[in-house]
Structures are given as structure tokens and as C-alpha cells.
Amino acid sequence: MQNITSSKELKEAIQLLEVEQAANGQLFKEEFLITLESLKPIKLIEGTLKEIISSPYVTNNLLGTGVGLAAGYFSKKVVVGGSGNILRKLFGSFLQLGVTxxxxxxxxxxKSFGMYVIEQIFSKKEGAQEQSE
Incomplete structure (x- = not known):
């Protein structure tokens, strides 16, 4: 910065600094609003969920766990049914835990076993259709 020798130069320098300060203040406000928006709880949750969904390992793991829970629940329902027998309910709970x-x-x-079963079902249907023709 150059030396200021007159009051006119001082006023000009002050005006330049005020303009610079106003521009920096506006940039600071914009950055603050962007930061404030990114720190909202819904944005944090949304970002976390996007990261989780985009990860194939987590998606496959969650899918496997979900299928396991559903299969365990349904196996218990099949075994226990509407029975009030305490031993049957206990066996159903252990079966649910094991299947899950x-x-x-x-x-x-x-998955391989499921694909094999589906393949066997469809191959039998195709064989039956060919024999009927």
C-alpha cells in the first residue's frame, strides 16, 4: 500500500476499504447461509442415507439381513401358527433365530438355492407344456 499524504487520498482509501469490506461481508453472509443450510438435520440425514444407499456392500448386507428377518418370521409363523402351546412357541422362536x-x-x-428351485419349477412347466402339445 502506498503512503497517504493528503486528506483526499485518505478519504479515497477509506472508501475503497469500505467497498472491499462490504463485498467481503456479502461473501461471508452467503458462505454462512450455505453452511447453515448444510448443517440442518434433514440435510445431514439425507446425505448419510445417500452415502449408505450408494455403497453396494451395505445395500447387499441390508438386503440379506432383511430377507433373513422375513424368512425367520415366516418360518416361525408356519411352525407356531395360532397355537397357544408354550413349547411350540419356544421352538418357533429358536427356529426364527436360526433361519434369520x-x-x-x-x-x-x-440366492443360489432359490434360483435352482425357480429353475426347476419353470423347467417342469415347460416340459408339461411341450408334452401337452
Missing amino acids: NLISQHPGAV
Whole structure:
């Protein structure tokens, strides 16, 4: 910065600094609003969910766990049904736990078995259709 020798130069320098301060203040306000918007709880949750969904490992793991829970629940319902027998309910709970753990820990094997069963069902239908023609 140059030396100021007159009051006119001093006033001009002050005006320049005031304009610069106003511009910096406006930039600061804009950055503050952007930061404030990004720190809202819904934005944090949304960002976290996007990261989780975009990760294939987490998605596959959640899918396997969800299928395991559903299969365990349905296996318990099939075994227990509407029974009031305490031993049957206890057995159903253990069965649910076992099926849930088995499916959630080995989703690839369950998927392969499911594909095999579906393939067998459709191959039987195709064979039956060919014989009827």
C-alpha cells in the first residue's frame, strides 16, 4: 500500500476499504447461509442415507439381513401358527433365530438355492407344456 499524504487520498482509501469490506461481508453472509443450510438435520440425514444407499456392500448386507428377518418370521409363523402351546412357541422362536442367522450370514447360498428351485419349477412347466402339445 502506498503512503497517504493528503486528506483526499485518505478519504479515497477509506472508501475503497469500505467497498472491499462490504463485498467481503456479502461473501461471508452467503458462505454462512450455505453452511447453515448444510448443517440442518434433514440435510445431514439425507446425505448419510445417500452415502449408505450408494455403497453396494451395505445395500447387499441390508438386503440379506432383511430377507433373513422375513424368512425367520415366516418360518416361525408356519411352525407356531395360532397355537397357544408354550413349547411350540419356544421352538418357533429358536427356529426364527436360526433361519434369520443362516440366511443373513449366507445370502449367496440362499440366492443360489432359490434360483435352482425357480429353475426347476419353470423347467417342469415347460416340459408339461411341450408334452401337452
